[in-house]
Every structure is written in structure tokens, then in C-alpha cells.
Amino acid sequence: xxxxxxxxxxxxxxxxxxxxxxxxxxxxxxxxxxxxxxxxxxxxxxxxxxxxxxxxxxxxxxxxxxxxxxxxxxxxxxxxxxxxxxxxxxxxxxxxxxxxxxxxxxxxxxxxxxxxxxxxxxxxxxxxxxxxxxxxxxxxxxxxxxxxxxxxxxxxxxxxxxxxxxxxxxxxxxxxxxxxxxxxxxxxxxxxxxxxxxxxxxxxxxxxxxxxxxxxxxxxxxxxxxxxxxxxxxxxxxxxxxxxxxxxxxxxxxxxxxxxxxxxxxxxxxxxxxxxxxxxxxxxxxxxxxxxxxxx
Numbered sequence: 001x002x003x004x005x006x007x008x009x010x011x012x013x014x015x016x017x018x019x020x021x022x023x024x025x026x027x028x029x030x031x032x033x034x035x036x037x038x039x040x041x042x043x044x045x046x047x048x049x050x051x052x053x054x055x056x057x058x059x060x061x062x063x064x065x066x067x068x069x070x071x072x073x074x075x076x077x078x079x080x081x082x083x084x085x086x087x088x089x090x091x092x093x094x095x096x097x098x099x100x101x102x103x104x105x106x107x108x109x110x111x112x113x114x115x116x117x118x119x120x121x122x123x124x125x126x127x128x129x130x131x132x133x134x135x136x137x138x139x140x141x142x143x144x145x146x147x148x149x150x151x152x153x154x155x156x157x158x159x160x161x162x163x164x165x166x167x168x169x170x171x172x173x174x175x176x177x178x179x180x181x182x183x184x185x186x187x188x189x190x191x192x193x194x195x196x197x198x199x200x201x202x203x204x205x206x207x208x209x210x211x212x213x214x215x216x217x218x219x220x221x222x223x224x225x226x227x228x229x230x231x232x233x234x235x236x237x238x239x240x241x242x243x244x245x246x247x248x249x250x251x252x253x254x255x256x257x258x259x260x261x262x263x264x265x266x267x268x269x270x271x272x273x274x275x276x277x278x279x280x281x282x283x284x285x286x287x288x289x290x291x292x293x294x295x296x
Contacts, residue, residue: 045273049069049266049269049270049272049273050063050066050266051063051066051069051265051266052064053266058263059263061265061266066266069266069270070270070273070274073271073274081274083249083250083251084235084252084275085234087169087248087250088229088230088233088234091169091172091233092180092233094169095177095180095225095229096222096225096226098180099177100184100222102181103185104214105117106118107185107188107189121178121182122178130238133171133242133243134242136167136171136242137242140167140170140243142162146161147161163243163245165244167243168239168243168244168248168250170243171243172239175236176228176233177229179229180228182225183225183228184218184222184225185221187217187218187219187222187224188214188221190217191213191214191217195213196213223286223287223290231283234250235251235252235275235279236250236252237250237252237256240252240253251275255275
């Protein structure tokens with residue numbers, strides 16, 4: 001009996017080692033993907049942002065440690081940075097105001113129509129992002145119904161919507177609205193209806209029930225939805241390119257122009273790196289302020 005025990009112990013050790021190796025093998029595909037498509041491009045972007053131009057040769061650069069690329073880029077393009085965050089913030093707020101009642105209705109009131117309404121929310125994403133934005137260019141044209149309607153009410157300062165900041169924010173709100181609706185619906189759908197019934201049984205008003213129960217329990221969805229909307233909206237360049245004017249250029253337009261047209265790769269890379277860093281700081285600050293650190 002004593003001779004059997006050591007053998008069993010060795011078998012258990014071998015089994016534990018195999019399980020640990022299996023875990024590493026399962027991680028290997030994901031880690032390889034991250035290394036190839038995230039880590040290596042990330043390092044390459046940073047190294048490009050520090051390159052110095054070759055004297056007398058436009059569009060050619062050599063490896064260097066030219067940190068001045070960062071302050072130079074920020075000094076020249078800080079208005080586009082602020083405009084990007086401003087437009088993205090307004091679009092995120094509008095998306096939240098539109099999406100919350102809709103997500104609430106789908107979660108609690110839609111009944112057998114719930115699946116259909118969710119499909120309708122996702123359906124616009126089946127079309128190209130570019131085509132959807134071009135469609136808004138037609139909808140908001142000067143001869144369109146929407147512009148004519150608001151002009152009749154004398155609500156448009158320049159008698160038009162297209163090629164203004166209003167059009168850019170409207171396009172951002174529309175294109176990223178599903179990213180707000182779906183997390184909100186997922187959070188609201190998880191709320192136990194018995195909590196709402198208990199609140200009603202205790203004679204709480206509908207507003208009190210919402211303020212004390214529904215809203216706090218849906219905060220993870222609010223945080224996730226606002227992040228999924230704000231982050232891509234801040235870096236977007238298609239909406240401002242097609243729906244706005246030269247005065248509505250966002251930082252994404254600057255990066256795209258510097259990289260493709262001017263071939264100023266260090267400036268484009270530096271702006272991309274700063275945009276990413278600022279958004280990361282804002283995300284972590286926002287999550288801590290919202291009290292949902294478990295989302296990190």
C-alpha cells in the first residue's frame with residue numbers, strides 16, 4: 001500500500017503539468033494574434049513617431065529619437081484634438097438620450113417583438129459605414145425635407161445643415177448608436193423584474209423606481225455604451241470629411257491627410273499615439289469616477 005502512494009503522487013503531478021501546458025497552448029493562438037496585430041504595430045508606430053526627415057528628400061525619414069515631433073504636432077493641431085473630443089462627447093450624450101428609452105422599451109415592454117427590434121437595431125450595420133454616411137449626405141442636403149422643415153421654423157443659423165458641425169454630430173450619433181443601444185439592453189435585460197415589482201409594492205413612484213433601482217443597475221451598460229460610442233467617434237474622420245466643412249476637421253482627418261497626402265509619417269504617428277494615450281487616460285478616469293472598476 002505504501003508503494004502505491006508515491007506512484008499515485010507522481011501521476012497527479014504529471015496530470016497537473018499536462019493541464020498547465022494545455023492552458024498555455026490554448027493561450028498561444030490569442031497571444032500570437034495580439035503580438036502580430038497589436039504589439040508589433042504598436043512598437044512600429046512609436047518608432048515611426050520619432051523619425052527625422054532626410055534633408056532634401058520629401059517623404060523620406062530615418063530612425064532617430066526626435067521627441068520634438070510630439071510637441072510640434074500638438075502645437076499645430078491642438079484645435080482638431082479639442083474639436084474631436086467635443087464632437088464625440090456631444091454625439092455620445094445624444095446617443096445615450098436616444099438609446100436608453102429604446103433599450104428600456106426593448107428590455108421590458110417589447111414582449112414577442114423583442115427579437116425583431118434587436119434585428120432592426122443591428123440591421124443598419126450590415127451596410128457599409130461609408131454608404132450610410134453618404135446616405136446622410138443626401139438626407140441632410142439643402143433641398144432635403146429635414147433642412148426645409150427646420151428652415152421653415154427658422155432654427156438653422158446658416159439655413160443649412162450639410163457642411164456644418166450639426167451634420168457631423170448627427171452622422172456620428174447615427175453611425176455609433178447601435179454601440180450604445182446593445183450594451184444598455186444587455187444591462188437592462190439582466191435586471192430582475194421582481195425588484196421593480198417590490199418597489200411598486202412599497203408605493204414608490206415610477207421616477208423613484210427608476211432612480212433607485214433601474215438606473216444604478218444599468219450603469220455598467222451606460223459605461224460600456226458610452227465608451228464604445230465615444231472612442232471610435234473621437235477618432236472618426238469619414239463623417240467630418242463627407243458631412244462637414246474644412247472648419248469641422250477632426251484629428252482623424254489630420255492623421256489621414258498627413259499620412260496619405262503629405263507623407264508626413266512621424267507627425268501622423270505622433271498624433272495617433274497621443275490620441276490613443278489621451279483616450280486611455282480618459283477611459284480609466286471615467287471608469288473610476290463611474291464606480292465600475294470591474295469593467296477594466
